[in-house]
Amino acid sequence: MISAGIDGGSRAIKVVLVDCATCKVLASGVRDQGVHHDRLARELLADVMKKARLTRRKIVRTVATGYTRNSITFADTTVTEITCHAAGVRYAVPDAATIIEIGGQDSKLLRLGPDGTVHDFAMNDRCAAGTGRFLEVVASRLGVGFEDLGNLARRAKSPAPISSMCVVFAETEIIGLLACDAKPADIVAGVQNSIASRVAAMIGRGARPPVIFTGGVALIPGMADALRRALKVPVRIAPRPQMTGALGAALLACRQCETAARPAR
C-alpha cells in the first residue's frame, strides 16, 4: 500500500510517496507552482511515480495540503499545513517540541504535545514580512538568484538594520541602503534578521526546545542562524525541510488507511 502526500504551496508543489507498511519514503518531487494547481499537481505526481516505476493503482490514498489543497481534485481528502508539517517533522525528528515553518506566503509556529500532535499554533499569513516572499523581493531588487541569497548572506560583515515592518516599505528602505553603498551581503543578512524577529514576535514567550525549522525558507543558509539569534535557543533544520508538509500528508494518508482498515468494535 502506498500513500501520496501533495503539498500545494504558494510557490512550489511537493509530492511524497510513502510505503504504508514500512512508513518509508519511496519517492518525492518538487516543481514550481503555477495557475493551474490541479493539473500541475497531477503532472508532478505522474512524474514522481514514473521515476519510481510505480503505477497509479498502487496509491491507496492521497491527502492534499497547502494553500491550494482545495484545488487538488484527485486527492481523497485535505488536511491543513499545520497538521501535516507537525506529522512530517515529527517523523524525521521524533523529539521535536516546537516547529517554525516559513514558506513562500506565510510563517507558522507549532507547539507540539508529548505525543507529537499539535498542541497550539500561530500563523502570520497577512503580511509578507516574515515570509519567503520578503527574500524573493530582496533577491529581485539585488538582481541575484533566490538560491544565491544564503551564500551572499554568509559574506555579511555588518548586517544592515531593516526597520520597516512592511515588505513594500522595506523595498524602499533597501533602495536607500544601496544608494548609501551598503553591501548586498549585509542587506540580505539584515533581511534575514528582520524575518527572524517577526517570527520571534509571533512566538512570544519562549520556544520550547528542540526547535525545528522547516519549510522552503529553511533551505536558505543563514536563516536558521538568524532565528537562533532572535529566539535565543538552538534551532535545528528539519531534514529535507521543503518536503515536510507533503511527507506529513502522506503519513496521515497511511494513518487514515489504517483507521479505515481497523475492524470496528
Added chain:
Amino acid sequence: MSSPVKRLTMEELDRLCRARQAAGAAMAAYEGPLARHVEDGDRRLLRLQYDDSPAALRLWNFLLTEEDRLHEARAAGRKIVGTMKDLGTVPVMAYSLPNLVAFYPDGAWWTPCVMELGEGLFALAQSLGLGEAMCPVRAMAGAFVNRAHFPIPDMLTCSVGATCDDFSAVAQRLESLGYPVLWWEMPSRRPPDPGEPAVTLPGGFRAPESQVALVRSELERIRAALANLAGLPLGDAELAAGIREANRVRAILRRLRHMAYTAEPCPMPALEMLIAEMLAIHFCSDRAESVGVLAELLDEVRRRANEKTGVLAAGAARVFWVNPVADLRAMNLLEDCGGRLCGTEFLFCHAIDAIPEDLPPMEALARTALADPMAGPSADRAARIVRDARAFGAEAVAISRIPGASHCATEGAVIGQIVRDQLDLPVVELEVPPVADPLWPTLKTRLEALVETVLERRKR
C-alpha cells in the same frame, strides 16, 4: 439521534416562509421572505446559510426591520433616543418610559457589512475625515449624513472615558456636524485598593464604591434628560419596572445560551446565536417583542435538545468565540470547518447578566454599566472569557478582529496569552473585515487547523 447539517440558503428559507404564509401560519406582521431585504440592499443575506426553523426566520425578520420600527415610532409620536457606546444600560432606562424608544446608532457599523460595502457609508465617513484606520462605527456618521437608515434621534447620549478613542472621535465628529450629544463619563474600572470600600459588580468584577458613585451620578444626568424628553417622571418605580423587563430578556438569553452552547449535538447555528445575543443590548427597538422572539427561539432549542437533534453532526469542536464578526459568513465557516459555538464574548457579556433587583435602581444600573468588560483592562476581559470558556467546556478559543476596531491594540494577544496560560487551550486570532473574500482561504485554514488540533487533542 443526530441529524445532518440542515442549514438553508436564503432562497430555501424564503420558500419555507411562503409555504407557511400560504398555510395561514401565525406570523408577526414584520415577517416575510428575506429576499425583500436584499432588494433594499442587504446583499450579504444571499451568501449566508440559515437555520431552518420558523423561530430563526422570525429572529432575522425582527433584526432586519428595526429601522422600520424606528420610523413607525417617530410617526406615532414617540421620542427616539440614540444611545451610543454604553452597550446595555441607557436603553434600559429609556424603555422605562412608555413614549421613548432607544437604539444604538453605532449599530450602523453593521450596515456596510450586510450591504457588502455597497451603500457608501464608509465613503461618506471618509469624506468627514473618518478613514479606514478608524473603527467601523464610523459608518454611523455616514448614516447621519445620508439619513437613509434610522430616523435622526431626538436625543443622543454617549459614554466617554473608558471607551475606545476611535469611538469618541467618531461621536465628537457627529457633534461637530450639529447633532448635540449628552456625554456621560465611564471611568476606567480598577480593582479596589486595600481597605477601600468596594462592591462586587454583576458578572463578578470588584470595583471601588467611589467609581460606582461616579457612574451613578452620571446616570442621574441621563435620567433627568430622558424624563425631560419624555415629559414624564422617571422615578425609581418606573426604573425598577424597566429593569425587571430588561431582566426578562436577559434571563431568556442566559437560558438560550446555556442550552445552545451545552447541548449535543449543537441545536442552533452560530450565526443565529450571534444575532440573538445582540438583542440583549438594544432589544431591536421593541423590548416586548424581543421577549417573544427570544422565547420562541428558546422553545426551538429546547425541543431540539430534548430530541437530541441539531443543525450539526455530533462531536463538532467546541469553540468559544470572542468579538462579533463583520463578515457574517465567518460564523457559517466555523461550522463548515467542523466547529461549533460553545460560548461567546461579543463585547457585551455584561448585558446578559441580570441587573440586580434588590438594590435601588440607579445603584443597580451603575454597577451594571461599570461591569462592562471593556471598561477595564484587557486582562479583566480575559478573566471573564477564561471563566466562561471553562464553564461552557470550550476546547478552543477564536478571537476575531475587525480591521480598525481595536478596543486595545494588544487586546487579542493579551486575551490569547491568558487563555493559553490558564486553560491550556489552542487559541486562534482571526481578522474578519466586512468583505472577507480575499481572506477566505486564510480564515478557512486557521479554523480548519483549529478544529484538527482540537480533534487530535481529544485522542490523547
